[in-house]
Amino acid sequence: MASAADVRSILSLPAVSSSAAGPSQPKKQAASSTRKPEGISRELYSLIGPSAPTIAAQLAKPRLKQKPNFGGGGKVKWEWRSFKNAARSDSLELGHWVKATDSPNTDYKFAKYNVQPTTYEWSQDEYSRYLEDSQWTKEETEYFFKLAHNYDLRWYIIHDRYEYPNGPKRELEDLKDRYYSVCRKLVRNRTWAGDEASKGQLMNSFQYDKEKETLRRKYVSSLANRTPEQIQEEEALYIEIKRLEQNERQFKRDRENLLRTIAGIDSGLPDVVEDDATLIIADPKKKKLKGIDIDIPQTPVLTAPVMKRPPTLNKNAVYDATHCIIRNDPPPTTPATKVAHTPAYLRSFKIPYPKAATAAKVNALLTEVGVSNSRLVMPTVTNCQLLESVIDAATNLVELKKVLDKVNLDIEILKNRLDLREDGGDGASVGDAMDIEDRGETAEPEGENERSQSVMSARSTRSRKHTRRSMSISSVDTTAATSTRPGTKRQKRM
Amino acid sequence: MANAERVRVRGLSIFRPIIWGNSATLLTREEREKVPAEHTHKWTVAVRSATSAPGSDIVGGADDLSHFLKRVSFKLHETYPNPMRNIDKPPFEVSETGWGEFEVHIKLFFVPESGEKAITIYHHLKLHPWSLSGEPDSVPPLEVAQKAGPIHSWQYDEVVFNDPYQNFLTILTNNPPTPLPHAKTNGRTVPFHHANPTSLEASKGGVPEFTVLMEKDEAERLEKGKKAIIAEQEKTRAMLIAREKELERLQKMLNG
Numbered sequence: 036m037a038s039a040a041d042v043r044s045i046l047s048l049p050a051v052s053s054s055a056a057g058p059s060q061p062k063k064q065a066a067s068s069t070r071k072p073e074g075i076s077r078e079l080y081s082l083i084g085p086s087a088p089t090i091a092a093q094l095a096k097p098r099l100k101q102k103p104n105f106g107g108g109g110k111v112k113w114e115w116r117s118f119k120n121a122a123r124s125d126s127l128e129l130g131h132w133v134k135a136t137d138s139p140n141t142d143y144k145f146a147k148y149n150v151q152p153t154t155y156e157w158s159q160d161e162y163s164r165y166l167e168d169s170q171w172t173k174e175e176t177e178y179f180f181k182l183a184h185n186y187d188l189r190w191y192i193i194h195d196r197y198e199y200p201n202g203p204k205r206e207l208e209d210l211k212d213r214y215y216s217v218c219r220k221l222v223r224n225r226t227w228a229g230d231e232a233s234k235g236q237l238m239n240s241f242q243y244d245k246e247k248e249t250l251r252r253k254y255v256s257s258l259a260n261r262t263p264e265q266i267q268e269e270e271a272l273y274i275e276i277k278r279l280e281q282n283e284r285q286f287k288r289d290r291e292n293l294l295r296t297i298a299g300i301d302s303g304l305p306d307v308v309e310d311d312a313t314l315i316i317a318d319p320k321k322k323k324l325k326g327i328d329i330d331i332p333q334t335p336v337l338t339a340p341v342m343k344r345p346p347t348l349n350k351n352a353v354y355d356a357t358h359c360i361i362r363n364d365p366p367p368t369t370p371a372t373k374v375a376h377t378p379a380y381l382r383s384f385k386i387p388y389p390k391a392a393t394a395a396k397v398n399a400l401l402t403e404v405g406v407s408n409s410r411l412v413m414p415t416v417t418n419c420q421l422l423e424s425v426i427d428a429a430t431n432l433v434e435l436k437k438v439l440d441k442v443n444l445d446i447e448i449l450k451n452r453l454d455l456r457e458d459g460g461d462g463a464s465v466g467d468a469m470d471i472e473d474r475g476e477t478a479e480p481e482g483e484n485e486r487s488q489s490v491m492s493a494r495s496t497r498s499r500k501h502t503r504r505s506m507s508i509s510s511v512d513t514t515a516a517t518s519t520r521p522g523t524k525r526q527k528r529m
Numbered sequence: 530m531a532n533a534e535r536v537r538v539r540g541l542s543i544f545r546p547i548i549w550g551n552s553a554t555l556l557t558r559e560e561r562e563k564v565p566a567e568h569t570h571k572w573t574v575a576v577r578s579a580t581s582a583p584g585s586d587i588v589g590g591a592d593d594l595s596h597f598l599k600r601v602s603f604k605l606h607e608t609y610p611n612p613m614r615n616i617d618k619p620p621f622e623v624s625e626t627g628w629g630e631f632e633v634h635i636k637l638f639f640v641p642e643s644g645e646k647a648i649t650i651y652h653h654l655k656l657h658p659w660s661l662s663g664e665p666d667s668v669p670p671l672e673v674a675q676k677a678g679p680i681h682s683w684q685y686d687e688v689v690f691n692d693p694y695q696n697f698l699t700i701l702t703n704n705p706p707t708p709l710p711h712a713k714t715n716g717r718t719v720p721f722h723h724a725n726p727t728s729l730e731a732s733k734g735g736v737p738e739f740t741v742l743m744e745k746d747e748a749e750r751l752e753k754g755k756k757a758i759i760a761e762q763e764k765t766r767a768m769l770i771a772r773e774k775e776l777e778r779l780q781k782m783l784n785g
Binding site (some may be wrong): 111144156157158160210225226227228357359360361362363376377378380381382383392398400402404405406407410411413414415416417418421422424428429431432435439440442443445446449450452453456488 | 563687
């Protein structure tokens with residue numbers, strides 16, 4: 036048994052002098068003082084001696100993977116700074132910890148994530164034309180759209196907060212359906228600035244089938260709400276089905292082999308019809324096997340037309356272009372009725388022309404934009420179509436302006452009536468209102484005003500002269516009207 | 530088999546690009562001695578294929594159109610002897626001398642295999658140099674006219690055949706048209722057209738030629754116009770919506 040003194044002598048440790056220490060401390064001291072061999076074993080040290088080259092020591096040290104140095108090694112200074120969020124409408128200033136080295140003027144880096152979906156607004160005219168619905172009143176639709184915009188089209192929140200007084204109960208699918216159908220109708224019926232492809236993409240994004248969606252969500256929720264017993268039952272059924280399938284395949288194989296040995300190769304017995312359920316669940320390997328079984332007699336016929344079709348389509352496009360052929364789909368009712376033959380014509384005869392009612396204004400608009408209204412330099416198919424779309428857009432614009440004018444007129448009349456009420460019955464201003472109407476009609480452009488915008492402003496400046504009383508109320512007409520003051524209205528150009 | 534001739538290919542229309550119009554030059558001193566005294570110009574009115582043959586000095590005419598054009602008749606002004614000029618073989622054109630501009634009635638007769646009726650075009654014969662502001666009655670003096678060089682007035686067009694008969698279709702596909710060049714060939718100018726007033730400068734002097742560039746250029750102009758109109762539409766619509774709100778507000782004030 037080694038006593039403390041013996042141990043000390045073995046390790047050639049100096050005699051302990053401190054009295055308060057227990058047995059552990061001297062050992063510790065002893066351990067630390069002679070732990071000179073760092074990284075190399077003690078035996079080696081005692082062989083080599085204290086002048087062991089440090090390289091050896093370092094090499095012997097296990098070179099473990101260095102831990103990555105997070106936090107800058109404790110040398111980075113952080114400071115508390117207040118900042119403004121560009122995405123907020125109020126100028127709330129909050130504070131956060133920022134590295135002292137960061138430049139103080141950079142924008143708040145999360146401001147750019149404040150994306151909002153495009154809002155869709157409509158005019159009364161558009162509503163009555165396209166957006167009427169038997170189950171949605173106009174007010175409810177407006178309430179809904181305001182809500183949808185406030186809540187960023189987050190459907191669950193909208194559905195939860197949706198509370199229209201005296202309205203029917205609206206399910207989530209109802210809301211989505213109404214929203215998407217309104218957007219679709221608006222996009223389809225307004226003239227579109229870009230090309231057809233981008234319009235098609237936008238339309239696709241608004242596809243919403245209410246029936247399918249309701250069904251799908253019901254399925255998903257029932258899937259998520261299965262009880263454990265139901266899950267187990269399903270698993271058991273699944274396993275059984277696979278077993279049955281396997282049996283069936285085995286049976287088929289055996290039968291085929293038997294038939295082959297008895298009746299010769301390719302005896303051609305019709306395959307056993309397997310129902311759709313098994314086809315869907317089959318895993319790839321078995322599917323391939325089944326595929327080979329069924330398709331062998333049919334392969335040479337099937338692949339040929341499939342392969343031929345793509346190359347011939349390409350050839351047709353080039354062929355059509357070189358021969359100037361245009362194909363339209365024949366109308367579906369062709370065979371029975373004898374289609375009257377449209378005679379040959381020159382394409383310049385069929386250049387689209389604006390319809391009579393708005394023709395004058397549309398033509399004026401076209402000349403303003405620099406487009407000829409009746410003749411094309413190169414009347415090709417594409418150019419004719421383009422011209423047609425330009426004329427459409429121009430017609431729409433003219434109609435919009437008409438409606439805008441009417442609304443402006445209504446506003447003026449209403450303002451007058453309000454004045455009437457305030458001033459207690461003054462017949463003169465009513466007469467003024469009638470005046471405005473008449474003058475409004477004659478001020479319709481004959482194409483001699485500089486800009487078609489000035490038409491509207493001309494009338495409103497005129498009306499302003501007569502109903503000066505309403506100027507105190509009017510908060511409108513601050514933009515375009517004020518710039519074209521009287522003097523530009525009726526001047527003839529050239 | 531008689532049936533094959535009378536079967537129409539449905540759902541298909543095939544067109545051929547052509548140009549029709551006239552070129553005119555002033556008569557030189559020597560030439561004027563051979564013609565009636567008041568004639569000042571010699572002109573040629575023609576119907577040709579749209580693509581110009583390389584190296585030729587006429588507008589268009591690279592392809593022979595007789596595979597679908599049987600005859601072209603030009604009805605000139607009645608002061609001309611035999612005003613009805615029928616041309617039964619290519620080149621489908623009439624050259625004459627004269628002093629005044631008038632309307633030529635051009636009638637295109639198609640080959641019988643097409644089963645199509647004739648088409649009439651009215652072309653205003655252009656003798657005097659183009660001008661933008663359109664003073665129709667002023668005839669520029671001789672020196673100005675001589676400086677301007679030959680005058681061209683051509684219109685690009687496409688003859689469209691709908692649901693052609695099978696054998697006519699074969700005739701047409703056996704004679705595909707030379708496609709229009711994509712870029713301007715050197716030495717040729719751009720044909721002038723009233724629908725594109727900016728081309729006046731580019732059309733002076735030289736022989737004009739129709740190119741795909743012209744088509745693309747026009748398409749661009751149409752697109753630009755459309756975009757401008759749509760931008761205006763958006764503005765008007767936004768204003769309309771704002772006004773309607775205002776109207777509603779006023780109405781509430783009135784009723785409430």
